Amino acid sequence: MSDPLNALQRYYLEAMGIQVWERCVPDQGSRFKVEGSKTGKVVQRPSALEPSPSSQTPEPAMEGVPEGAGNVGEGPDLLKPSTLNLEPVTTLDWQQLRERVAECRSCEELAACRTQTVFGVGNRDADWLIIGEAPGADEDRQGEPFVGRAGQLLNAMLRGIGLEREQVYIANILKCRPPENRDPKPEEAAACSAFLQRQIVLVQPRVILAVGRIAAQNLLHCETPIGKLRGTVHRHESGVPLVVTYHPAYLLRSPLEKRKAWGDLCLARRVIREAAGQTS
Ligand code: SF4
CATH class of the missing domain: 3.40.470.10 (Uracil-DNA glycosylase-like domain)
Known part of the structure; x- marks a missing residue:
């Protein structure tokens, strides 16, 4: 099973209207919270824009996204934490x-x-x-x-x-x-x-x-x-x-x-x- 998507990847997918289903990971020290969905399935959302464990390990840059664009103080306003709110x-x-x-x-x-x-x-x-x-x-x-x-x-x-x-x-x-x-x-x-x-x-x-x-x-x-x-x-x-x-x-x-x-x-x-x- 692949690693959960990071906050920035999920933001782009949601902005494009693409719903992502992922394996439910028990919320024990995980940065993901588990929510129910209308279909009874389980959706994971990043709990906040707290530093993620993945930020300690460099990830490959997303296509079309400048490397490091999700970092505070860098990249366009769209990507700053104040606007990187994941609730539609x-x-x-x-x-x-x-x-x-x-x-x-x-x-x-x-x-x-x-x-x-x-x-x-x-x-x-x-x-x-x-x-x-x-x-x-x-x-x-x-x-x-x-x-x-x-x-x-x-x-x-x-x-x-x-x-x-x-x-x-x-x-x-x-x-x-x-x-x-x-x-x-x-x-x-x-x-x-x-x-x-x-x-x-x-x-x-x-x-x-x-x-x-x-x-x-x-x-x-x-x-x-x-x-x-x-x-x-x-x-x-x-x-x-x-x-x-x-x-x-x-x-x-x-x-x-x-x-x-x-x-x-x-x-x-x-x-x-x-x-x-x-x-x-
Ligand atoms: S609130 Fe202001 S900055 Fe945001 S989309 Fe509307 S006009 Fe643009």
Whole structure:
């Protein structure tokens, strides 16, 4: 029987979606802990990133991985212990997810510029999940999405349909502020998407309101202009109905469009009411 995989090898296999089954080794001084699996088989996971016995004996370098890349202080951020957490995002609870986001440095440029990550705010059992683009300067400073003038307008729009900000959950496509408020890069949105997907699963909203072009296009995986996306009910890949509307920052510049945004909110409210079996 071959030796158990080391932490770095397992990390890469899990990142690629490859599940590894190994012989169960009694946990007596072993660095592996034994966990049950859905199939009743036994899965071994490294207990932590403690120095492993194998680190005393040089191992052959993995294909495509620089030798010594798993060592502290060496190699790209991806391989540093803070991000070399082996629990898949899809299994994290709310607090674990928040902590994972707070320590994430997958986007080197954003991690270097941010004041803090902006995880989200609001009611974790909300019917409404409002998703914007990315934190701006105010959000980066305060650690909360949709603050400042755009946030105040969003609050006013919500109040217009009888909702307080505290009743909804608000998050963004990106958890970190892009410098100079530039658009998120596709690779940044892709890197951050697992966090948002997990938030959607944990909140289980009845409707997603995609606020602005960037949010809408990322959530629907398309490049359709926002004017053509709004006004209809889409289905997010999670199965949750999704309505698109304009970003409040755009509405501040184009107040004549507020009427359309109001229509979008009414549409989203209708989705929830119809799901609840109400008629109006
Ligand atoms: S934007 Fe998301 S993926 Fe990129 S560093 Fe921030 S938390 Fe990590």
